[in-house]
Amino acid sequence: MINSDSMSPTQSFKRIWKNYGKEHLFSFIIANLFMILIAGTTALYPIVIDYAFLSLEEANWSKIIFIPVFIILLTFIKGAALYKQTVIINTLVQTIIFKIQSSLFNSLLKLDLDVINAIRVGNLQARIMNDVNLMKEALIRSFNNLVRDLFTLIGLIISMFWLNWTLALAVIIVYPLAVFPIVKIGKRSRSLSNLMQEHIGKSSAFVTESFSGIRLIKSYQLEDVQNKKANTYFEELKKIIIKVISTRAGLEPVMEIIGGIAISLVILLAGWQIVSGTSTVGEFSGFISALLIAVGPARALGTLNSVLQEGTAAANRVFGGIDSRSKVIDDGNAEEIKTFKGNISFKNIIYNYSDKNIAALDNINLEIVAGETIAVVGPSGSGKSTLVNLLLRFFDPYSGDVLIDGKNLKNIKISSLRKNIAIVSQDTLLFHGTVSDNIAFGNQNAKQLDIESSAKEAEADNFIKLLPDGYETMIGENGANLSGGERQRIAIARAILRDPAILILDEPTSSLDSEAEDKIKQTLSSISKNRTTIIIAHRLSTVTNSNRIIVLDKGKISAIGNHDELLEKSSLYKKLALLQNIE
Numbered sequence: 001m002i003n004s005d006s007m008s009p010t011q012s013f014k015r016i017w018k019n020y021g022k023e024h025l026f027s028f029i030i031a032n033l034f035m036i037l038i039a040g041t042t043a044l045y046p047i048v049i050d051y052a053f054l055s056l057e058e059a060n061w062s063k064i065i066f067i068p069v070f071i072i073l074l075t076f077i078k079g080a081a082l083y084k085q086t087v088i089i090n091t092l093v094q095t096i097i098f099k100i101q102s103s104l105f106n107s108l109l110k111l112d113l114d115v116i117n118a119i120r121v122g123n124l125q126a127r128i129m130n131d132v133n134l135m136k137e138a139l140i141r142s143f144n145n146l147v148r149d150l151f152t153l154i155g156l157i158i159s160m161f162w163l164n165w166t167l168a169l170a171v172i173i174v175y176p177l178a179v180f181p182i183v184k185i186g187k188r189s190r191s192l193s194n195l196m197q198e199h200i201g202k203s204s205a206f207v208t209e210s211f212s213g214i215r216l217i218k219s220y221q222l223e224d225v226q227n228k229k230a231n232t233y234f235e236e237l238k239k240i241i242i243k244v245i246s247t248r249a250g251l252e253p254v255m256e257i258i259g260g261i262a263i264s265l266v267i268l269l270a271g272w273q274i275v276s277g278t279s280t281v282g283e284f285s286g287f288i289s290a291l292l293i294a295v296g297p298a299r300a301l302g303t304l305n306s307v308l309q310e311g312t313a314a315a316n317r318v319f320g321g322i323d324s325r326s327k328v329i330d331d332g333n334a335e336e337i338k339t340f341k342g343n344i345s346f347k348n349i350i351y352n353y354s355d356k357n358i359a360a361l362d363n364i365n366l367e368i369v370a371g372e373t374i375a376v377v378g379p380s381g382s383g384k385s386t387l388v389n390l391l392l393r394f395f396d397p398y399s400g401d402v403l404i405d406g407k408n409l410k411n412i413k414i415s416s417l418r419k420n421i422a423i424v425s426q427d428t429l430l431f432h433g434t435v436s437d438n439i440a441f442g443n444q445n446a447k448q449l450d451i452e453s454s455a456k457e458a459e460a461d462n463f464i465k466l467l468p469d470g471y472e473t474m475i476g477e478n479g480a481n482l483s484g485g486e487r488q489r490i491a492i493a494r495a496i497l498r499d500p501a502i503l504i505l506d507e508p509t510s511s512l513d514s515e516a517e518d519k520i521k522q523t524l525s526s527i528s529k530n531r532t533t534i535i536i537a538h539r540l541s542t543v544t545n546s547n548r549i550i551v552l553d554k555g556k557i558s559a560i561g562n563h564d565e566l567l568e569k570s571s572l573y574k575k576l577a578l579l580q581n582i583e
Ligand code: ADP
Pocket: 114, 117, 118, 353, 354, 355, 356, 359, 360, 378, 379, 380, 381, 382, 383, 384, 385, 386, 387
């Protein structure tokens, strides 16, 4: 959905450089200078060997003693240059990758809710961590191989020509044989890499969902079922990874065999030249060492294409994510509204999710008066959450309008709309941080006094004060060290602190035991006063006291009334009540 598969390796590299790398040109140049120094010092080895043979033949002691000193000096220079180059290139690539990761995260976070739901969280996670990592590998390899190894090879070829041009020519003719398999294997790597990333995404989505639904899994004793499913995912992934590795491994023997052909050819030619007296053993030894030194960089360059193709497949997915834009955006004339009264109208609303043929909401007309508390009930899938999502403009209706205080949502700034609405839902998300941080989550500049008074109103102050560090107590990643009721009270305090004109209670008590539920219900009804409140409920017991209950059925309003009226006139409501033993 948010892939772009059009860029070639060169195009993706250009984009990376233009958007993220260009300002680091200076360190890039310095790294290249070090790489050229590495290439130059490496290319000198064969010549030193030839020189050593010559000195040995001449039995010239003053020349012989000079050679080890020179070699040590050479290795010192090369070692230092290697160190500097590695540090500079890795720092550069990490900096570029950090920027890419950050803009990808930023773009994905701003996507519309329906798109995010369709992609699945684990997939997004795989994109941000894995794909970006593949890009990093490809970038490091390209920088290192394209300059350092290529220059080293060029340097070695120059040395070879300097030592013996006929042998050098023979080598140069053999190596292009590798191009055909390299290109073929590269292409296969790219398509396999796409497949692999898709599977990593799916597996990662499965893992994320398993752990976020851990309570359900444990309570239904689904561990073994999940385990089996996980194994199917991992097994499939294993097969694809083995394919990727086997494809890539095909290159090593190709490079090895071509190296073997080159060395055999050189021995044959050199042997003939030495026998006929046109070449020396020194030249031959220097030449063979040049060939052996060249094996490493030649192999790295040979396998570079595969890594590049994999990196490009990842870059296409990453840039697809970075380029994706939310459809819900502020209109140029959108108004900033400080406070709402809280009148809400849904007018002729039709909405259907892009992958469904049936409308999730089908011609909804509903007026809610400021300060009113209404309840929305209906079977699962009847459209309750979709209704709320439209009110928050998580997405826009296919047709029809949502208005607050007579103003179309499309003409209100999204930030001011969302500032005036707070949700307390069944899955209370507490973030890693202190209790205060969690209450102030939607209100970064809140004063401690206000945080505490919201907590008092949510009746959370008492238990917070008993925590080891009071309001400064750290809460685990998902607030695991608090009870369900306590977590819910923190969520309520968070909503109160925003002082919203509109409050949405999305089954906030559904995961609580009945004692905790009764207490929370009292708190909720006290904070609902003077606010437009929409209660979404699966369980009718939550809403039997409401003056107005809307019954949704398959995206349509099938009845409106209070509990007693609905028991009379709505067969669906009656059925739901019977199922839940409510009279
Ligand atoms: P409820 O909150 O009453 O359970 P929803 O508003 O979640 O109902 O769903 C209404 C309809 O829209 C259902 O048919 C559901 O399958 C569908 N739906 C909900 N969310 C999505 C989504 N992210 N993608 C596709 N279809 C969805």
